[in-house]
Amino acid sequence: MASLWGQLGVLMMLLAAAVSSASARFIVEKESISVVSPVSLRGRHDAAIANFGVPDYGGTLTGVVVYPEKGRDGCSAFDGEPFKSKSRRPVILLVDRGGCYFALKAYNGQQAGAAAIIVADSINEPLITMDAPEEEFADFDLTKINIPSALITQSFGKDLKEVLKDAGGEVVVKMDWRESMPNPDKRVEYQLWTNSNDECGGRCDEQMEFIKNFKGNAQLLERGGFTRFTPHYLTWFCPELFRHSQQCRVQCINSGRYCAPDPERNFNKGYNGKDVVVENLRQLCVHQVANETGQPWIWWDFVTDYHVRCSMREEKYSKKCAEQVVESLGLSLDKILKCMGDTEADAENDVLRKQQELRIGHGSRGDISILPTLVINNVQYRGKLERTAVLKAICAGFKESTEPIVCLNPDIETNQCLRSNGGCWKDSKLNVTACKDTFRGRICECPAVNNVQLVGDGYNFCTAVGPGRCEINNGGCWSETKDGQTFSACQDSELIGCRCPDGFHGDGHQCEDINECKDKIACQCPECSCKNKWGGYDCNCKGNLLYIKSQDTCISKNLSTFGWFMIVFALACVVCAAVAAYLFYKYRLRSYMDSEIMAVMSQYMPLDNQLNKETQPLREGTSAPAF
Numbered sequence: 001m002a003s004l005w006g007q008l009g010v011l012m013m014l015l016a017a018a019v020s021s022a023s024a025r026f027i028v029e030k031e032s033i034s035v036v037s038p039v040s041l042r043g044r045h046d047a048a049i050a051n052f053g054v055p056d057y058g059g060t061l062t063g064v065v066v067y068p069e070k071g072r073d074g075c076s077a078f079d080g081e082p083f084k085s086k087s088r089r090p091v092i093l094l095v096d097r098g099g100c101y102f103a104l105k106a107y108n109g110q111q112a113g114a115a116a117i118i119v120a121d122s123i124n125e126p127l128i129t130m131d132a133p134e135e136e137f138a139d140f141d142l143t144k145i146n147i148p149s150a151l152i153t154q155s156f157g158k159d160l161k162e163v164l165k166d167a168g169g170e171v172v173v174k175m176d177w178r179e180s181m182p183n184p185d186k187r188v189e190y191q192l193w194t195n196s197n198d199e200c201g202g203r204c205d206e207q208m209e210f211i212k213n214f215k216g217n218a219q220l221l222e223r224g225g226f227t228r229f230t231p232h233y234l235t236w237f238c239p240e241l242f243r244h245s246q247q248c249r250v251q252c253i254n255s256g257r258y259c260a261p262d263p264e265r266n267f268n269k270g271y272n273g274k275d276v277v278v279e280n281l282r283q284l285c286v287h288q289v290a291n292e293t294g295q296p297w298i299w300w301d302f303v304t305d306y307h308v309r310c311s312m313r314e315e316k317y318s319k320k321c322a323e324q325v326v327e328s329l330g331l332s333l334d335k336i337l338k339c340m341g342d343t344e345a346d347a348e349n350d351v352l353r354k355q356q357e358l359r360i361g362h363g364s365r366g367d368i369s370i371l372p373t374l375v376i377n378n379v380q381y382r383g384k385l386e387r388t389a390v391l392k393a394i395c396a397g398f399k400e401s402t403e404p405i406v407c408l409n410p411d412i413e414t415n416q417c418l419r420s421n422g423g424c425w426k427d428s429k430l431n432v433t434a435c436k437d438t439f440r441g442r443i444c445e446c447p448a449v450n451n452v453q454l455v456g457d458g459y460n461f462c463t464a465v466g467p468g469r470c471e472i473n474n475g476g477c478w479s480e481t482k483d484g485q486t487f488s489a490c491q492d493s494e495l496i497g498c499r500c501p502d503g504f505h506g507d508g509h510q511c512e513d514i515n516e517c518k519d520k521i522a523c524q525c526p527e528c529s530c531k532n533k534w535g536g537y538d539c540n541c542k543g544n545l546l547y548i549k550s551q552d553t554c555i556s557k558n559l560s561t562f563g564w565f566m567i568v569f570a571l572a573c574v575v576c577a578a579v580a581a582y583l584f585y586k587y588r589l590r591s592y593m594d595s596e597i598m599a600v601m602s603q604y605m606p607l608d609n610q611l612n613k614e615t616q617p618l619r620e621g622t623s624a625p626a627f
């Protein structure tokens with residue numbers, strides 16, 4: 001047994017060597033980080049996207065950098081209060097590289113409320129991609145990491161820490177993934193490098209889980225012509241020298257040309273690498289044949305059905321089972337067999353050879369060396385293989401506004417608004433928030449309430465402007481009710497702003513009663529006695545005096561000069577009115593008489609036309625006696 005393991009080890013090494021010699025090219029996918037404030041540090045910097053967590057493809061995240069006081073490597077859980085920023089913006093946690101897995105730092109940061117984490121490199125080197133550890137080495141749940149992570153250079157890290165050390169203010173940075181996914185045209189091409197082996201542990205389970213969950217979206221996108229998906233399968237080859245060894249015979253087909261590792265890593269037990277390669281080949285042919293019939297999406301059905309119906313665990317992973325699935329999906333078995341060719345022949349297999357060629361990277365894509373690997377628009381997808389995260393990345397591969405409806409579905413919201421409201425403004429009384437979740441990331445944008453648009457920075461304040469604004473939270477202005485009396489600093493006649501009502505002073509958001517008595521604003525005559533009141537004052541005059549508010553003075557209730565004047569004035573008015581009435585009466589009487597005389601005269605003598613015309617209306621207007 002030991003010698004078998006030894007030999008296996010040698011073979012694995014050779015396989016690995018064959019892979020690594022070709023995989024010298026590894027592309028570091030970058031996003032940009034720009035410093036928004038302070039001004040002294042403004043500018044754009046590169047950051048490398050990690051292979052775990054959820055990078056916000058197509059979106060941006062603006063947040064405040066927090067460099068923890070304690071546990072600066074982020075290797076142990078942060079205890080105490082979750083991280084917060086003064087401006088309530090999301091926290092981007094800065095930690096130092098080293099001490100533990102990158103992913104653990106991200107996990108700890110996420111647990112402590114960070115919206116993203118940036119790791120400052122500890123050495124001066126070009127950026128690298130932070131990878132996730134193999135599942136068995138991680139004592140935390142890797143799949144729970146939902147925040148983006150990025151590595152920044154040592155020097156940028158130093159600059160940030162320097163500014164954070166002496167500035168009391170905040171360092172605001174913007175992480176930007178909009179350029180991380182090219183969007184050259186209206187169709188997104190993507191490929192999944194996978195494996196039909198379903199017993200490789202955590203990575204295989206994650207991959208199968210993803211295929212199952214993503215199937216619906218993938219098929220919708222493909223049917224709509226929005227995407228072109230192609231599955232790829234990675235195979236290795238036995239070095240020439242070992243082609244006829246026992247190991248190569250059980251791991252490979254076509255005389256050692258196409259190999260896969262033994263699923264159980266045990267040659268005597270269960271399935272061999274060879275079985276996996278044959279199944280890989282079949283799945284490639286399923287896609288090819290389905291594609292020829294114009295229904296490439298059948299591949300998703302085949303793979304998920306095969307996993308359920310023909311699992312390794314249940315020892316049903318076989319040619320026979322696979323062919324049943326092929327037929328149940330209405331694919332031509334003959335065509336598939338023809339595509340697969342003779343796996344025993346000492347010859348190249350066209351389909352698998354092509355896969356080995358495609359494995360070598362070109363352009364912006366590095367070589368494929370780990371499984372599973374997702375490539376979208378020729379860029380390697382970073383982050384966890386999970387439905388919504390991948391859908392977001394695919395959606396970012398469309399030009400803005402050309403994305404299919406599935407991309408705008410609330411279903412792929414990032415849910416960043418659920419975490420401390422995304423750091424945005426909110427009003428619990430109105431039950432509204434400025435946090436808007438889009439697949440391009442969350443934004444803080446003041447909402448509209450009952451057709452009244454709120455405006456503000458979206459973080460600290462949003463207030464209503466325009467007609468009807470006082471209906472909404474009193475326009476954000478001060479208002480108070482006391483003893484059944486309400487005063488408000490919001491005037492509907494003014495479209496913006498707040499102004500304290502008369503009797504109050506303040507900025508309109510806070511108004512205080514003016515003490516008219518103390519401040520000597522009113523009621524200051526010697527006879528006055530002043531009593532302040534909320535929103536006003538009461539003024540009384542001593543003795544027999546009467547307070548006249550408009551004059552702010554006291555007058556005698558007995559007739560004073562002013563009183564006499566008033567009386568004379570009033571009498572004069574009465575006299576004038578009487579005279580006017582009399583004159584008016586006389587005038588009316590005279591015109592009445594005139595018209596009567598005319599009427600009577602017209603009975604006895606003919607009048608000329610003109611006169612007749614003039615009298616006519618008068619006659620009608622007056623109640624002439626009926627002769």
Ligand SMILES: *[C@@H]1O[C@H](CO)[C@@H](O)[C@H](O)[C@H]1NC(C)=O
Pocket residue numbers: 230288291292296
């Ligand atoms: C699928 O079919 C289209 C044409 O219908 C072709 O351009 C494409 O290369 C095919 N894909 C594969 C993987 O065969």
Ligand SMILES: *[C@@H]1O[C@H](CO)[C@@H](O)[C@H](O)[C@H]1NC(C)=O
Pocket residue numbers: 431
């Ligand atoms: C607030 O609004 C949301 C939906 O907009 C609703 O689900 C929730 O129940 C509301 N809460 C209150 C307290 O009205």
